[in-house]
Amino acid sequence: MGIIERKEREKSEMKQFILDAAMNLFIEEGFENVSIRRIADKIEYSPATIYLYFKDKDEILFTLHVAGFELLHKKQKAIQSESDALLRLKKHAEAYVSFGIENPEYYQLMFIMPGPIAKITMANEWSCGIRSYDLLKENIKDAMEKNQIPKGDVEIAAFGFWSFVHGIVSLLIRHLTFFPQESRLPMSLSAIDYFMHTIKK
């Protein structure tokens, strides 16, 4: 039994090795420069080897995608302990935005790039994303019930809320604002602050 387990452990270690390399390339050189060959060069294996661990390039991207959602979800669960619904909502937004700013390459993969997303929606594997969205809806519902924000259709409010934070990250990632690098997070937090302030009943 030990042998099989060891083999499996080794296999998954190698997978992780490849994923790390891919993600690094991603960060350092941008999406369009991530190629199988480049990944292989980076880990000092041959391109063919990668195909022993992943069916094709898409599978690599998809796996990274899922890992990204794991990371985001962890961040969001961490603030779920906050008891005040409105504050929790705010922290939720802050966590989301800071995740996006700190991990722009993951964010891109998860929410912006057309290729991987298409694959994922097709594969009905969006479940990992839905989990996070459900958390958001719960928080909104809670805040509405506690009369902290105006009542309304939860689905729509959640969509709006998500749009807001997704918009912040998207604009920043694409450098569509002229905020200097270091003031991105503070500016975003200020925007969230203003928004939460106005929404408060």
Add this chain to the structure above:
Amino acid sequence: MGIIERKEREKSEMKQFILDAAMNLFIEEGFENVSIRRIADKIEYSPATIYLYFKDKDEILFTLHVAGFELLHKKQKAIQSESDALLRLKKHAEAYVSFGIENPEYYQLMFIMPGPIAKITMANEWSCGIRSYDLLKENIKDAMEKNQIPKGDVEIAAFGFWSFVHGIVSLLIRHLTFFPQESRLPMSLSAIDYFMHTIKK
């Protein structure tokens, strides 16, 4: 005299023909599949012919880009006549979102795709985008001054506002919501409605 005019008309028609083909490819096959050759195939001309009308691929993308901004700006100017500041702000949002939903391929080119954006920001040609953003800031300032929305830093409020609508369009374009095609616009308008309702002082 008529001859010159006809030639010019034909030339610009051909240009438009190429642009249309490029845009169609865009919609149908996604950005990474838009190549000079594919465009040429589509219009049943040789690849070399395209270079008679556009300097290179970037010029095609850039032209589409500018045309997109033209379209958006026109939509926004149309609602600028609204005298009530808050309502104007709302209409502004609605116009933006409906532009994005109606012209997803333009929107993608203008605000989502990495390639062209880099070229454009470099080329200091972002001016067409700024024009729209300035309109937004004016409207917000006006609404603040008229005490219709909470006072605050205009820059930040504008960033938040833009994030909100940009987020809506981005999510819809990437099919990250499960709203059926036909209910996208109504859902978006509802979200804007809820948002404008909460922001109102």
Add this chain to the structure above:
Amino acid sequence: MGIIERKEREKSEMKQFILDAAMNLFIEEGFENVSIRRIADKIEYSPATIYLYFKDKDEILFTLHVAGFELLHKKQKAIQSESDALLRLKKHAEAYVSFGIENPEYYQLMFIMPGPIAKITMANEWSCGIRSYDLLKENIKDAMEKNQIPKGDVEIAAFGFWSFVHGIVSLLIRHLTFFPQESRLPMSLSAIDYFMHTIKK
């Protein structure tokens, strides 16, 4: 009659116009950047127009080639009045080398580039070159007869002599020496000087 003549004059003026443009491009941008389109751009005519005056690109190069020989021949005839055979030989060498250094692009066309030369030898149009070569042989024969240089096979001596000066120009044109631009001519003259000094009986 006048009309026909005028037409012909205009035709040959246009030909010269094209040739000048080609040669300029040659000088300014190097051989590989001389294209029909570039020539056309330069003279502000369409590429097709050029084909009204020249059968194809090769004919342009060939014509320039002949013009180069004309220039060289003129230079050589100018020193032919020198009565001392040895001195005449020296001046011959100097004229050749200075022609090459002053008109590197012509020289290239005439003696270095494979394409045009192949065409020319095929077309048996080398006559213009032979004329210059014959002058050289005469001068050598004269110097031998006057006992100014060692007697020997005139054909061989002429070949050696030509090789010497051709070698000088070729090396300089290809920047195979590290002499700075301005000292090329003096260095070449010194080399000729040394050579003529040693050859003197």
Add this chain to the structure above:
Amino acid sequence: MGIIERKEREKSEMKQFILDAAMNLFIEEGFENVSIRRIADKIEYSPATIYLYFKDKDEILFTLHVAGFELLHKKQKAIQSESDALLRLKKHAEAYVSFGIENPEYYQLMFIMPGPIAKITMANEWSCGIRSYDLLKENIKDAMEKNQIPKGDVEIAAFGFWSFVHGIVSLLIRHLTFFPQESRLPMSLSAIDYFMHTIKK
């Protein structure tokens, strides 16, 4: 162990295969017709395969270039044992010229073609050529010191000497003489002979 060696041998055989094909194309079709595709066609491999063995086209040309210098240098070292300085100089010339006549395609690559030369001088990789030139200068200096040829500036004399032999080869390669193929070498040797005879003090 044998496996690795065999693989390496095969790899270098393939490299040589490509180089040979390139060189053949060179000879048969001239420089401007040497393209990656043509090489690939010739060896009946796909163009992409070539990139497994050479980084790019320049590397192929550069490799051929260096091989040429290796060949030339070997020939020159072989006659360096000659003790008489003047005779050594003569043999030097003969070796150079016979190298050029026997390997016209190498010679062209090394000393005549514009493209590769530019790359090489830039890359400061001209060292292989300088090695040969230094040998020449030594020989000339030696002959001057031994009073076998007229004293003078070594640099200039070397330049003149090199020009002479380079000129011979260049003229022959470009078929600018009408010597029949088989009498090229003898004619060249005769020319060297005459030249060495006249230079002798």
Add this chain to the structure above:
DNA sequence: AATGAATGAGAGTTCATTCAT
């Protein structure tokens, strides 16, 4: 388990040239 070798398909671009007008 790992890989060296190979490739088809495709990218953007430039060229000399033709021909109807």
Add this chain to the structure above:
DNA sequence: AATGAATGAACTCTCATTCAT
């Protein structure tokens, strides 16, 4: 006389992927 419009053929190079070993 001049040209606008068009093109086929070529260029270098990169990619994801396969397969025998």
